[in-house]
Amino acid sequence: xxxxxxxxxxxxxxxxxxxxxxxxxxxxxxxxxxxxxxxxxxxxxxxxxxxxxxxxxxxxxxxxxxxxxxxxxxxxxxxxxxxxxxxxxxxxxxxxxxxxxxxxxxxxxxxxxxxxxxxxxxxxxxxxxxxxxxxxxxxxxxxxxxxxxxxxxxxxxxxxxxxxxxxxxxxxxxxxxxxxxxxxxxxxxxxxxxxxxxxxxxxxxxxxxxxxxxxxxxxxxxxxxxxxxxxxxxxxxxxxxxxxxxxxxxxxxxxxxxxxxxxxxxxxxxxxxxxxxxxxxxxxxxxxxxxxxxxxxxxxxxxxxxxxxxxxxxxxxxxxxxxxxxxxxxxxxxxxxxxxxxxxxxxxxxxxxxxxxxxxxxxxxxxxxxxxxxxxxxxxxxxxxxxxxxxxxxxxxxxxxxxxxxxxxxx
Amino acid sequence: xxxxxxxxxxxxxxxxxxxxxxxxxxxxxxxxxxxxxxxxxxxxxxxxxxxxxxxxxxxxxxxxxxxxxxxxxxxxxxxxxxxxxxxxxxxxxxxxxxxxxxxxxxxxxxxxxxxxxxxxxxxxxxxxxxxxxxxxxxxxxxxxxxxxxxxxxxxxxxxxxxxxxxxxx
Numbered sequence: 355x356x357x358x359x360x361x362x363x364x365x366x367x368x369x370x371x372x373x374x375x376x377x378x379x380x381x382x383x384x385x386x387x388x389x390x391x392x393x394x395x396x397x398x399x400x401x402x403x404x405x406x407x408x409x410x411x412x413x414x415x416x417x418x419x420x421x422x423x424x425x426x427x428x429x430x431x432x433x434x435x436x437x438x439x440x441x442x443x444x445x446x447x448x449x450x451x452x453x454x455x456x457x458x459x460x461x462x463x464x465x466x467x468x469x470x471x472x473x474x475x476x477x478x479x480x481x482x483x484x485x486x487x488x489x490x491x492x493x494x495x496x497x498x499x500x501x502x503x504x505x506x507x508x509x510x511x512x513x514x515x516x517x518x519x520x521x522x523x524x525x526x527x528x529x530x531x532x533x534x535x536x537x538x539x540x541x542x543x544x545x546x547x548x549x550x551x552x553x554x555x556x557x558x559x560x561x562x563x564x565x566x567x568x569x570x571x572x573x574x575x576x577x578x579x580x581x582x583x584x585x586x587x588x589x590x591x592x593x594x595x596x597x598x599x600x601x602x603x604x605x606x607x608x609x610x611x612x613x614x615x616x617x618x619x620x621x622x623x624x625x626x627x628x629x630x631x632x633x634x635x636x637x638x639x640x641x642x643x644x645x646x647x648x649x650x651x652x653x654x655x656x657x658x659x660x661x662x663x664x665x666x667x668x669x670x671x672x673x674x675x676x677x678x679x680x681x682x683x684x685x686x687x688x689x690x691x692x693x694x695x696x697x698x699x700x701x702x703x704x705x706x707x708x709x710x711x712x713x714x715x716x717x718x719x720x721x722x723x724x725x726x727x728x729x730x731x732x733x734x735x736x737x738x739x740x741x742x743x744x745x746x747x748x749x750x751x752x753x754x755x756x757x758x759x760x761x762x763x764x765x
Numbered sequence: 766x767x768x769x770x771x772x773x774x775x776x777x778x779x780x781x782x783x784x785x786x787x788x789x790x791x792x793x794x795x796x797x798x799x800x801x802x803x804x805x806x807x808x809x810x811x812x813x814x815x816x817x818x819x820x821x822x823x824x825x826x827x828x829x830x831x832x833x834x835x836x837x838x839x840x841x842x843x844x845x846x847x848x849x850x851x852x853x854x855x856x857x858x859x860x861x862x863x864x865x866x867x868x869x870x871x872x873x874x875x876x877x878x879x880x881x882x883x884x885x886x887x888x889x890x891x892x893x894x895x896x897x898x899x900x901x902x903x904x905x906x907x908x909x910x911x912x913x914x915x916x917x918x919x920x921x922x923x924x925x926x927x928x929x930x931x932x933x934x
Contacts, residue, residue: 467872467873468794468797468872469790469793469794469797470793470796470797470800470870470871470872471789471793472789472790472793473871473873489873490875498883499883499886499887499890500812500815500816500819500887500890500891501819502819502822502887502890502891502893502894503894504819504822504823504826504894504897504898505826506826506829506830506897506901507826507830508829508830508901508904508905509830509832510833510904510905510908511832511833512832512833512834512912513832513833513834513835514832516832517832
C-alpha cells in the first residue's frame with residue numbers, strides 16, 4: 355500500500371508539472387500551426403490527454419489510499435500538491451505571458467535573426483507572419499537604382515540635308531527650309547528657300563485667268579494665282595514671252611499642259627531643256643519632246659523651259675560654269691518622290707544669287723535625281739499661304755511680276 | 766549519492782551544451798557581420814563602377830548620333846568607347862561575383878537586403894543597357910552598309926563575360 359501511495363504521489367506531482375508544460379507547447383503549436391506536422395500535433399494532444407488522465411488517476415488513488423482531507427486542516431501532502439499546482443499554474447502563466455510579451459517576442463526574433471544559422475529559434479516559436487512583421491518593422495531601406503535608360507537619338511540619316519528633308523511633324527504635306535551658302539564660282543553669299551513637298555500628287559500647274567497665246571492675254575502675280583487656287587505653296591513656273599522685258603506675262607513659252615490637257619503652245623525658249631512636268635505617276639519628267647510625244651507620254655502638268663540641271667542622277671553642270679549668278683527658281687524630285695521647289699534671291703545685298711551649277715549642287719545635296727531650272731531673275735518668287743517668303747527683286751526694287759502660270763501645292 | 770552524481774552529470778552536460786550554443790551563436794553573429802561588411806563595401810565598389818559604365822554608355826550613345834556618311838571616319842572611335850565599356854564591365858565582374866556569393870546569405874538585414882536587391886537589379890539593367898548599345902551600334906553599322914550598298918563592316922560581337930549576368934538572371 356505504501357509503495358502504491360508513493361507511486362501515486364510521484365505521478366501526481368510529475369503530471370502537475372507536465373500538463374501545463376504540454377499546454378504551453380500546444381499553444382506554441384497552435385500559433386505555428388503550419389510548421390508542425392500532424393504527427394507532432396497528435397503526440398502532444400495525446401500526451402496531454404494521457405498526462406491528464408494519469409494525473410486524475412494518481413490523484414484519485416492518492417485520495418483513496420490515504421485520508422488526505424481533514425476537517426480542520428489539510429494534510430502536508432495535500433498542501434504540497436496544492437503548492438505544486440499553484441506553482442505550475444504560475445509557471446504556465448509566466449511562460450504564456452513571456453511568449454506573448456511584445457518586447458520579449460521582438461528581442462528573441464531579432465536576436466536570432468542576427469545570426470545565419472540560428473533563425474529557427476524564432477521561427478520554431480512564432481509564426482512566419484509574426485517573424486516577418488518583427489523583422490520588417492524597421493524603416494525599409496531603399497537604395498536608389500541607377501538609371502540605365504540611355505536615350506539613343508539615332509537618326510540614321512545620310513547627312514544633315516537628308517535629315518532636313520525627311521524630318522517632319524504630324525505628316526505635314528510640305529515644309530519650308532531656309533538655306534544659305536556661298537556660290538561655287540565667286541564665293542558670294544546666297545539666301546534661298548526650299549519647299550519640300552512630300553506628296554507630288556498635290557502639285558499642280560495653275561494658270562492665270564487671262565493667260566494664253568491670244569492677243570491681250572495677261573498674267574497675274576504669284577500671290578494672286580496662289581490665292582485663287584487655294585494654294586499652300588507656289589513658285590513661278592516656266593518663262594513667258596517678254597519682249598523688251600516689259601510684258602504682262604500672259605503668253606507662256608513652249609507647250610503648257612494642265613491636268614493632262616495641252617493648255618497652250620507657243621515658241622519654245624532657247625534656254626535648253628524642254629518639258630518640265632509631272633506624268634500621271636507623279637514623276638517629274640524632263641525630256642525635250644514634241645507636243646505629240648508629250649501627250650503620248652501622259653504628261654499631267656508641265657511647262658516648257660530649262661535648262662535641265664540633273665537628269666537621272668547626272669549633274670548636267672558638274673564640269674561647266676556657263677551660268678551667271680542671279681535670282682533662280684528651280685524644281686527637282688528625289689528618288690523617293692519628294693519634290694523640292696527652290697528659290698534663290700539674287701542681285702540683292704543679302705543674296706547675290708546662284709549659278710546653274712550652284713542649283714545643281716544644292717539639289718544634289720538634298721538627294722534630288724531630276725531637276726530643272728525655271729524662270730529666274732525678277733520672276734523668282736515663292737509664296738506660302740498667300741505671302742511672299744522670298745524677296746523678288748528687279749535689280750532696283752521689290753517687284754511682283756505677272757506670270758502666265760505657277761507650280762502650286764494644293765491641300 | 767548515485768542520484769546526486771546523475772544530477773551533477775546532467776547539469777554539466779546541460780551547461781556544456783548551453784555554453785557551446787552561446788559560442789556557436791556569437792561565431793554565427795560575427796560571421797554575419799563580416800558578410801554584411803563585405804556586402805556594404807563591395808556594393809559601393811559596384812555602384813561606383815556601374816555609374817562609370819553608365820556614363821560610358823551615354824558617351825557611346827552620343828558618339829552614335831552621327832550621319833551615315835560620317836560613320837567610316839568615326840567607327841574606330843566608337844568601337845574604342847564600346848571596348849572601354851566592355852573592359853569595365855568585365856572588371857566589375859569580380860566584385861559582382863563576390864556580391865552574389867555574399868547575398869546568398871539570408872541575414873534579414875534590411876539594408877543588406879536592399880543593397881543585394883539593388884545590386885542584382887542594377888547589374889541586370891547595366892547588362893541590358895550594354896546589350897542595347899551593341900544592338901544600336903549594329904543597327905547603325907547595318908544602315909551604313911545599306912547606305913553604301915556594300916557590306917563594308919561586319920556586325921560587332923560583344924566581348925562581355927555574361928557569367929555573372931546568367932547567375933543573377
